[in-house]
Amino acid sequence: MTFDVNAIREEFPILSRQVHGKPLVYFDNAASAQKPDAVIDAMANAMRHSYANVHRGLHTLANETTQAYEDARESVRRFINAGAVDEIVFTKGGTQAINIVAAGIGASIRPGDEIVLSIMEHHSNIVPWHFLRERKGAVLKWVELQPDGSLDMDSLAKQLSPKTKLLALTHMSNVLGTVPDAKTAIDMAHAVGADVLLDGCQASVNLVVDVRALDADFYVGTGHKIYGPTGIGFLYGKKAKLEAMPPFEGGGEMIETVSRDVVTYNSAPHRFEAGTPPIVEAIGLGAAITWLAKQDRVAIHLHKQALLARAVDALRGINGLTLHGTAPGKGPVLAFSLQGAHPHDLAQILDRFGVAIRAGHHCAQPLMSHLEVSATARASFALYNTAEEVDAFVQALSKARSMLS
Numbered sequence: 001m002t003f004d005v006n007a008i009r010e011e012f013p014i015l016s017r018q019v020h021g022k023p024l025v026y027f028d029n030a031a032s033a034q035k036p037d038a039v040i041d042a043m044a045n046a047m048r049h050s051y052a053n054v055h056r057g058l059h060t061l062a063n064e065t066t067q068a069y070e071d072a073r074e075s076v077r078r079f080i081n082a083g084a085v086d087e088i089v090f091t092k093g094g095t096q097a098i099n100i101v102a103a104g105i106g107a108s109i110r111p112g113d114e115i116v117l118s119i120m121e122h123h124s125n126i127v128p129w130h131f132l133r134e135r136k137g138a139v140l141k142w143v144e145l146q147p148d149g150s151l152d153m154d155s156l157a158k159q160l161s162p163k164t165k166l167l168a169l170t171h172m173s174n175v176l177g178t179v180p181d182a183k184t185a186i187d188m189a190h191a192v193g194a195d196v197l198l199d200g201c202q203a204s205v206n207l208v209v210d211v212r213a214l215d216a217d218f219y220v221g222t223g224h225k226i227y228g229p230t231g232i233g234f235l236y237g238k239k240a241k242l243e244a245m246p247p248f249e250g251g252g253e254m255i256e257t258v259s260r261d262v263v264t265y266n267s268a269p270h271r272f273e274a275g276t277p278p279i280v281e282a283i284g285l286g287a288a289i290t291w292l293a294k295q296d297r298v299a300i301h302l303h304k305q306a307l308l309a310r311a312v313d314a315l316r317g318i319n320g321l322t323l324h325g326t327a328p329g330k331g332p333v334l335a336f337s338l339q340g341a342h343p344h345d346l347a348q349i350l351d352r353f354g355v356a357i358r359a360g361h362h363c364a365q366p367l368m369s370h371l372e373v374s375a376t377a378r379a380s381f382a383l384y385n386t387a388e389e390v391d392a393f394v395q396a397l398s399k400a401r402s403m404l405s
């Protein structure tokens, strides 16, 4: 297989548009990625030709749609190498997937039980654990970082104890790009009897994920960052772990029987999919994964790493610019601060040059306070980005710097 970035770009209609009269340079991929025709067409096609509600249907359209929805579940299973399709729960995104686990394990949390998490987590992988602190008396234990943004494994070892119920860890930081040694972290947590949830919202598009090799108990992903639609994500859970958790929401689909006096619940994954699910979105996610699986993932990885290296080299030459996160093997996410320039001003000026970057706390306030900043600018790269775009970004950044100084 070869990787031809220009051919890839042709498949993303939005990339041919202009912003403020300049070609769009979209470097906000860690927030949400653009969609290829394969995804747009699959969703339009589902709504145009084969749409109905899923499950229990007795007519052709319901059967076809159920098949497409369940095929998408199988695509997710293959994508992360889960052992069984009923270990994949469709959710409305990464956030909901983590909340399902928090509510599920929360049922058995006792005061003093500990949840271990790193200080580079996204708020989605922090706030649900704060709920357990507030409501159940759980204790949150924080794992620190090395100066380059790597996970401090000694700090992890110190925080884990027989009181640890769960280690909740990002598989790739959305700010630093850090990819922790998840397998070692999981083995360490298992050794004290804790379960592990990996937040793969950034990792699943940038790494080839194998939940069985990792031995993760829970793994979370989100559709809109893997070139799929919004409104859909997934929760992987080992079958026994999912079956041990009470349902998250009550309603149709998640029950086995309902009477005036009692209710019994469906088995996983349907137990966690109350109500009409995001059907078209699931089909779109399946299409995104199928599309991605056809690409050369190794070549894509090398391409994104080359873009990152080019950007890092150029930014290192800019006086007063600090890069946040330089851990070896980091993902294609580049957070930075420029002395004398507020990140929001930078992002707004870059937009005038057609360059889309993000500025803010990136839903990672504990990390911001560790970095002693309130916000950073962030450029993040996807498979459709080019070296020329990196150069345009660097040029726009230099201009922004002169405008602000």
Ligand SMILES: Cc1ncc(COP(=O)(O)O)c(C=O)c1O
Pocket (backbone or CB within 6 Å): 030, 031, 092, 093, 094, 095, 096, 122, 124, 125, 170, 172, 173, 174, 199, 201, 202, 222, 223, 233
């Ligand atoms: C690391 C990480 N975790 C969780 C999330 C939340 O995902 P979603 O927006 O799909 O709920 C994000 C999204 O930015 C993320 O980057």
